[in-house]
Amino acid sequence: MLDSKPGVYTHYRPFLHKDKNILKKLLKGIQTKRPCEVQTALLKRxxxxxxxxxMIPLERYMASLMPLQKNIxxxxxxxxxxxxxxxxxVATLGTSGPQLTTGIKGDWVGLYRRFFRSPNFSxxxxxxxxxxxxxxxxLQLEALSDA
Known part of the structure; x- marks a missing residue:
């Protein structure tokens, strides 16, 4: 007979560590009977x-792919x-990655690489x-009209 606890088991391993701060806030809210609307707002934020x-590093990189306006x-x-x-x-993540705006640790590079292979990225x-x-x-049309 197996001595395993009931639950959902998977081989999937998350890329990021749990954010213990949000868990503490939500658990404290449950203990203090904070209204569900406030709990929901905390989680949504x-x-x-x-x-x-x-997304910020992706948007920043995307902006870097644009040619300079002087080249138009x-x-x-x-x-x-x-x-x-x-x-x-991925090479830009060391200096402008999500670790600069969030305290969550983990394999951000692995998460981005998985995202790149997903239909959501496409x-x-x-x-x-x-x-x-x-x-x-x-911008090209504007340059033409000014010429």
Whole structure:
């Protein structure tokens, strides 16, 4: 007979460590009978901040792929953004990664690499690439109208 405790078991290992601060706040809220709405707001704010900490480095890197405005000329075709290179992005994490805006430790590089292989990344990247390309075309048209 097995002596295992009831529960859900998996081989999945999370990339990030638990945030003990939010757990303490939520548990304290339960003990002090804090209203559910306040507990929900705390959790939503935590998840928003965590998401922003994850996305800010991606947005910063995406902005770095845009050509400089001085390279936009009415006499040339509209420039295109440089291609996204996951290895180049990962190299930027040491100086501008999410560890600067959140105290959560873990394998951020592994989390980003998993994200790059997900359909969520494709959707986000395609939308951002379209936005950046449209911005470059608008700048090109502006340069043409000023020429």
């Amino acid at each position: 935590h998840l928003l901040e965590l998401t922003q900490s994850f 000329s009415p006499y040339k075709a509209a420039p295109t953004p440089r291609p996204f290179n996951p290895d180049d992005f 959707g986000w990247f395609n939308a951002r690439y379209r936005e950046v390309s449209q911005k470059l075309q608008a």
